[in-house]
Amino acid sequence: MNKQKTAILFPGQGSQVPGMGKDLAEHHEAAAAVFQAADRALNEPFSELVFHGAEEELKKTANTQPALLTAGIAIWRVLQEKGVDAEYTAGHSLGEYASLVAAEALSFDEAVCAVRKRGELMEEAVPEGTGAMAAVLGMERADLESVTEEAAQTAGAVEPANYNAPGQIVISGSREGVEKAVGLAKERGAKKAVMLNVSGPFHSSLMKPAADKMEQELNGLTISPLQRTVIANVSASAYSSAEQVTSSLTEQIHAPVKWEETIQTLVDEGVDTFIEAGPGKVLSGLVKKVSRRATVLPVYDEETLNAALEKLAID
Structure with missing residues (x-):
């Protein structure tokens, strides 16, 4: 010991x-x-x-x-x-x-x-319902960062919030931005991207x-x-x-x-x-x-x- x-x-x-x-x-x-x-x-x-x-x-x-x-x-x-x-x-x-x-x-x-x-x-x-978070699995950090940047330009604030473990990153921001990023992540090869049941967009610029x-x-x-x-x-x-x-x-x-x-x-x-x-x-x-x-x-x-x-x- x-x-x-x-x-x-x-x-x-x-x-x-x-x-x-x-x-x-x-x-x-x-x-x-x-x-x-x-x-x-x-x-x-x-x-x-x-x-x-x-x-x-x-x-x-x-x-x-x-x-x-x-x-x-x-x-x-x-x-x-x-x-x-x-x-x-x-x-x-x-x-x-x-x-x-x-x-x-x-x-x-x-x-x-x-x-x-x-x-x-x-x-x-942040007013309830306007912010969101999602977990993205099986995607490289740099790839997900480019996805959130792209989504933020068209749909609203979204950015990486928790770098939890290799291949497990949580994103956070406006509901529209997060939903857009989830869709893009799935298109770009993420194994899984799911919205989380949370009350706000924690660890984001919001x-x-x-x-x-x-x-x-x-x-x-x-x-x-x-x-x-x-x-x-x-x-x-x-x-x-x-x-x-x-x-x-x-x-x-x-x-x-x-x-x-x-x-x-x-x-x-x-x-x-x-x-x-x-x-x-x-x-x-x-x-x-x-x-x-x-x-x-x-x-x-x-x-x-x-x-x-x-x-x-x-x-």
């Missing part, structure tokens, strides 16, 4: 499921305490929404974002209590806030309020108004020196100072998430074990597409926690 290099990863919007974190909160005081802290910070029975609320309520961006942050940090606190450490951390989009909490750059209380505001601003930025307002919010946060290496979404490189946090998180709202490069950066650093702290296994699957040799350990309930602890102890 001493020789391996470990990164803790936090998923973003789309991974949420009703009841996430409930099993661990029932078994571990460390997890329960995080949900209680979220209730206090947001001044509402937020844990009730996460544990027992309707899926439609949880899917609202202003709820999804603090819910995923809370679940991720609850898992991380339990892992820490069990003696698990990670020198590196990264989060997909919203998950970057959890990474910064794990690195002790942001306090949990401030972060959970910040992502609630982030969700509200992102919901407000989110610039939300980013401008979020910058003011971020300027009010207390940012401490990072105690772990955090790989930033917008650069796919490590933060070199706490001063970078505000500018990076602001840009992240309207810039693409360089997730494939983020994982490659961690692999190049010698990271061989990736723990995904959050519901599901989305990031674990993406890691495997970048590095087949990596050990991936998704943790989201008591069963997966015990499986991960066993694996870490064996190795």
Whole structure:
């Protein structure tokens, strides 16, 4: 265990499921305490929404974002209590806030309020139904970039939003622009191009108004020196100072998430074990597409926690 290099990863919007974190909160005081802290910070029975609320309520961006942050940090606190450490951390989009909490750059209380505001601003930025996102599979990056440029000239804003893994890129923008790009991508040889069920055109230039307002919010946060290496979404490189946090998180709202490069950066650093702290296994699957040799350990309930602890102890 001493020789391996470990990164803790936090998923973003789309991974949420009703009841996430409930099993661990029932078994571990460390997890329960995080949900209680979220209730206090947001001044509402937020844990009730996460544990027992309707899926439609949880899917609202202003709820999804603090819910995923809370679940991720609850898992991380339990892992820490069990003696698990990670020198590196990264989060997909919203998950970057959890990474910064794990690195002790942001306090949990401030972060959970910040992502609630982030969700509200992102919901407000573009009228519902006018923006869209789509996943494009099996197409080279340069080819898809030329498709989005062509579609944007005739149909409306559209651009790459998430470079998730080799052959898996999400595009984002106006509904007309995204639909046009999906059609072109299929014509140009994409294996698959499907519209996503999301509430807005995240990580596109249409989110610039939300980013401008979020910058003011971020300027009010207390940012401490990072105690772990955090790989930033917008650069796919490590933060070199706490001063970078505000500018990076602001840009992240309207810039693409360089997730494939983020994982490659961690692999190049010698990271061989990736723990995904959050519901599901989305990031674990993406890691495997970048590095087949990596050990991936998704943790989201008591069963997966015990499986991960066993694996870490064996190795």
